[in-house]
Amino acid sequence: MSQVRYRTADVDGFKVFYREAGSPGAPKLLLLHGFPSAGHMFRDLIPLLADRFHIVAPDLPGFGQSDTPPRNTFSYTFDNIAGVIDRFTEVIGFDRYAVYVFDYGAPTGFRLALKHPERITAIISQNGNAYEEGLSDAGRRSRPIGRTRRRRIAMRYAPS
Amino acid sequence: MSPDGQNLDNYYMARPGAHDVQLDLFGDYKSNVALYPAFQNYFRTHQPPFLAVWGKNDPFFLPPGAEAFKRDNPKAVVKFFDTGHFALETHAAEIANAIREFLAR
Known part of the structure; x- marks a missing residue:
């Protein structure tokens, strides 16, 4: 199924x-x-x-x-x-x-x-x-920003 | 990489009112960090079978955050993959294999 x-x-x-x-x-x-x-x-x-x-x-x-x-x-x-x-x-x-x-x-x-x-x-x-040490500065900063920038940052780190 | 996931994400997020909803959730994100000690206490107390499958190049949630699960839950299994935050977009097969292997134990 x-x-x-x-x-x-x-x-x-x-x-x-x-x-x-x-x-x-x-x-x-x-x-x-x-x-x-x-x-x-x-x-x-x-x-x-x-x-x-x-x-x-x-x-x-x-x-x-x-x-x-x-x-x-x-x-x-x-x-x-x-x-x-x-x-x-x-x-x-x-x-x-x-x-x-x-x-x-x-x-x-x-x-x-x-x-x-x-x-x-x-x-x-x-x-x-679930841990403080898992939070990056980018992660903390990115929370108030829009999806486009966050997505752009994320994709920069993804393999092509 | 398939464009489907990102394009559908963008479609949903472009709908009227979506940004207001997301801003509210951004504003509430601190409530999650405030609960980290409670989550960690749960891991320590209950020792749930735990598998971390982690895109190691995630710019938001770093590998030390994956390793940390083992501190409170020593039997936690932590596996890293050479990808980013949206790890399923590139490594669905590898992650599925890790889940099958882990839950078959």
């Missing part, structure tokens, strides 16, 4: 779009994307793992095709993003799961682990930071 399904979940009235692949009985793996992306960043990875895992990759609130309510009705904080994703896992029946975290997915996924350590079977961190 390596075919990817594209779905939406109703999370207490909040629409969360997600990609899903693999058999529902297989070990569960939650993929949490980063800035400035969405679940599509996992488009190459998902088919490579779908024979072994039941994979779900949601778009975080405010990203991709999930709901992006106006700022006066939803406060865009990492606590609130994690709160929606936490409820999302419950709505789709992810009771125990491994979590892959990248960039913004890390502070989201680590919050889930803090709240429900018993639900987390493993953590895979792909450039998902």
Whole structure:
């Protein structure tokens, strides 16, 4: 079942779009994307793992095709993003799961682990930071700047 | 490298209101750094099976941040790849192999 399904979940009235692949009985793996992306960043990875895992990759609130309510009705904080994703896992029946975290997915996924350590079977961190020594000066400075410059900096370091 | 990921990122980020959302999140990023000690305490206390797969040329999140997981979680496995922040854009196959190998243990 390596075919990817594209779905939406109703999370207490909040629409969360997600990609899903693999058999529902297989070990569960939650993929949490980063800035400035969405679940599509996992488009190459998902088919490579779908024979072994039941994979779900949601778009975080405010990203991709999930709901992006106006700022006066939803406060865009990492606590609130994690709160929606936490409820999302419950709505789709992810009771125990491994979590892959990248960039913004890390502070989201680590919050889930803090709240429900018993639900987390493993953590895979792909450039998902939790230590001061992992923060570069560029990283600290780049947070308030736009995606174009950040992307330009990132691509400068990527292989051609 | 495939242009698809970056182009779709840019499309989503160019939508009306997207910049306001992102500025709010930039402003809240300090809440994540404030939680680092709590995250580290969780790693220490619960010792979750942990794999770090890290683009070593990431200008934002540096390799010492990957190595640091082993301080609180000595069994953590840390693998570096010769790529940047968006490591899946270039190394999806290698990262998939690392995950399969790690979770099969």
